[in-house]
Amino acid sequence: MNETTPRDIPAEVRAEIESDPLVGIIAEDGRYFGPYHDEATDTVYDGLGRPVDVEAMVARTRRHIREGLQRYEERYRIPSSEFYQRWQQDGLQDSLENSDDFYLWAQMYRDARWMTDEDSL
Secondary structure (H helix, E strand, O other): OOOOOHHHOOHHHHHHHHHOOOOOEEOOOOOEEOOEEEOOOOEEEOOOOOEOOHHHHHHHHHHHHHHHHHHHHHHHOOOHHHHHHHHHHHOHHHOOOOHHHHHHHHHHHHHHHHHHOOOOO
């Protein structure tokens, strides 16, 4: 268990961990505050020493990815699976127009496939 008491944790580190419990932060004084796994209890703790609900975080991440894919599909009027196929085959990554969106969309699609371990969403 983390031996750091809450008052020892710098405010900027606390704020960052509050926004993302699985982030690892190095404070200005060089101390590391990050998640860790207690094998004895099979519990994941955040950098503040609090248990993390990993299942809820995974569900939230999946929802975020699903909503992001839907936004891109609506904006460009093409299913993500079709976009990704064209991205790989047609070299859409060379397109300057919308390139930021396309890179993010492709990464989000890869993440979704990795998280679901399925070929179709």
